Amino acid sequence: xxxxxxxxxxxxxxxxxxxxxxxxxxxxxxxxxxxxxxxxxxxxxxxxxxxxxxxxxxxxxxxxxxxxxxxxxxxxxxxxxxxxxxxxxxxxxxxxxxxxxxxxxxxxxxxxxx
Amino acid sequence: xxxxxxxxxxxxxxxxxxxxxxxxxxxxxxxxxxxxxxxxxxxxxxxxxxxxxxxxxxxxxxxxxxxxxxxxxxxxxxxxxxxxxxxxxxxxxxxxxxxxxxxxxxxxxxxxxxx
Numbered sequence: 090x091x092x093x094x095x096x097x098x099x100x101x102x103x104x105x106x107x108x109x110x111x112x113x114x115x116x117x118x119x120x121x122x123x124x125x126x127x128x129x130x131x132x133x134x135x136x137x138x139x140x141x142x143x144x145x146x147x148x149x150x151x152x153x154x155x156x157x158x159x160x161x162x163x164x165x166x167x168x169x170x171x172x173x174x175x176x177x178x179x180x181x182x183x184x185x186x187x188x189x190x191x192x193x194x195x196x197x198x199x200x201x202x203x
Numbered sequence: 204x205x206x207x208x209x210x211x212x213x214x215x216x217x218x219x220x221x222x223x224x225x226x227x228x229x230x231x232x233x234x235x236x237x238x239x240x241x242x243x244x245x246x247x248x249x250x251x252x253x254x255x256x257x258x259x260x261x262x263x264x265x266x267x268x269x270x271x272x273x274x275x276x277x278x279x280x281x282x283x284x285x286x287x288x289x290x291x292x293x294x295x296x297x298x299x300x301x302x303x304x305x306x307x308x309x310x311x312x313x314x315x316x317x318x
Contacts, residue, residue, distance in 0.1 A: 095245075121303050121304070131311060132206070132308075132309035132311045132312065133294070133309040134309075135306050138306070140303070140304055179245050181245075183303055186261075187258075188258050188259040188301075189301060189302065190251060190259065190262075191246075191248065191307065192248070193238075193246045195243070195245045
């Protein structure tokens with residue numbers, strides 16, 4: 090069965106520190122992978138996506154993610170975190186089962202210390 | 204134009220009441236999705252429309268849940284005889300075509316609390 094695992098429920102980092110959020114997926118075919126961010130009271134905003142090609146993907150707000158097929162992972166990274174990055178982050182895989190839909194992980198809540 | 208909008212933003216219902224949640228997708232977007240996000244969880248797929256056709260309703264948790272998009276634009280998610288386990292944020296998303304490479308744009312959600 091298709092699934093997405095985000096093993097870290099909460100992460101706390103200091104402003105200016107680097108960040109890595111983990112995501113592992115289970116899907117038999119070539120995955121389409123996404124990272125979304127959700128701020129309180131806001132809808133989900135797409136940070137970046139991977140379909141094919143270069144396994145290192147650049148996104149908005151200085152985020153990047155690396156697809157590693159051998160590890161079934163799509164970890165999100167940022168070299169220097171800003172206080173405004175505090176939010177909840179969701180990894181998702183796009184799957185085809187007659188129609189196309191997303192399967193989301195349970196999310197990682199990021200707290201940024203000043 | 205504007206993004207995806209949803210109304211109401213908050214809804215409190217007594218158990219057993221019927222509720223209707225509205226989604227206005229981005230103009231011109233063919234595909235529309237509904238998701239349910241329980242507290243502390245990621246969004247879970249409920250149903251998918253392509254224009255007015257409901258092509259996938261495999262995620263609807265029971266026959267108390269019903270969605271429609273009669274003119275291929277605005278969509279309504281209706282929950283009959285609400286139960287406490289229906290308490291969640293209901294998210295609507297739209298995309299230009301619904302294909303794999305299309306970004307889904309999400310609305311702010313409707314937070315439903317069933318007492």
